[in-house]
Amino acid sequence: MSTLIAxxxxxxxxxxxxxxxxxxxxxxxxxxxxxxxxSKRLSEARRERLFPLILQRALAWHIELVMPEEIDRLNIxxxxxxxMRRSLQALSPAATEALIDGNRxxxxxxxxxxxxxxxxxxxxxxxxxxxxxKVSRDRYMRVLHLRHPQYGFDAHKxxxxxxxxxxxxxxxxxxxxxxSFAPVRRHLQADLLSPGAP
Numbered sequence: 001m002s003t004l005i006a007x008x009x010x011x012x013x014x015x016x017x018x019x020x021x022x023x024x025x026x027x028x029x030x031x032x033x034x035x036x037x038x039s040k041r042l043s044e045a046r047r048e049r050l051f052p053l054i055l056q057r058a059l060a061w062h063i064e065l066v067m068p069e070e071i072d073r074l075n076i077x078x079x080x081x082x083x084m085r086r087s088l089q090a091l092s093p094a095a096t097e098a099l100i101d102g103n104r105x106x107x108x109x110x111x112x113x114x115x116x117x118x119x120x121x122x123x124x125x126x127x128x129x130x131x132x133x134k135v136s137r138d139r140y141m142r143v144l145h146l147r148h149p150q151y152g153f154d155a156h157k158x159x160x161x162x163x164x165x166x167x168x169x170x171x172x173x174x175x176x177x178x179x180s181f182a183p184v185r186r187h188l189q190a191d192l193l194s195p196g197a198p
Contacts, residue, residue, distance in 0.1 A: 004059065006095035006111075007125025008084050011039065011133035013076050015158030016168070016184055017151070017177045018141050019065040020076065022083035023132035024091055024098070026060040027125050033057050036127035038120035039134035051135045054128045061128075062090040063136045072180040081106035088113075101126045148174045 004026050012020045027033065033053050035046070042050070055061060066083040074082065085106045088098055098113035100106070101120050105113055116123060120130040138157055145154035151167045151174065158164070158176075160183055168177070168187055177184045 004096045006098045007129040009101040009129040012137045016181050017158035019067050021133040021137035022064045022087045023129040024087035025128040028059045031057040036124045039130040060091040062087045068178045
């Protein structure tokens with residue numbers, strides 16, 4: 001049986017709002033994608049050009065969005081690991097080995113796996129997963145901006161920029177904010193302690 005190596009990576013662990021996106025990709029050695037790299041090193045236009053090529057040429061891929069409710073329930077690390085596990089479980093054909101960016105290995109995986117720190121810039125399959133995760137999450141945040149334009153999600157994608165923190169202070173959190181993250185939690189606690197609180 002041939003070896004099917006899946007690369008796994010995530011995007012969006014640090015933002016105050018929106019999902020963390022996790023992707024798993026099995027590349028086809030006979031149909032390579034040129035220019036793969038850590039998504040953070042690529043321009044948005046370059047990521048958008050590579051995204052459909054990866055989907056077309058990969059042997060298998062899956063993108064998992066782990067929503068704020070699960071992040072708040074589990075914590076961001078455990079929610080990310082759960083997303084990695086589900087991404088690998090969803091691949092068809094199934095991976096025979098997984099290469100996971102970072103230094104934490106999810107438990108209960110469907111195949112042997114190892115971690116690679118900085119793997120998105122070293123292993124093409126992890127780079128491909130990085131691009132799928134980043135583009136998917138950015139697209140989600142642009143849609144979210146249409147629902148909640150006051151926060152500027154299209155610009156900062158949920159990261160704690162000064163504009164986002166000011167908007168959070170002015171408008172309070174929306175349903176897509178991660179309530180377990182300190183700036184959001186502080187705002188909710190302040191509301192509870194305010195004189196007008198029920």
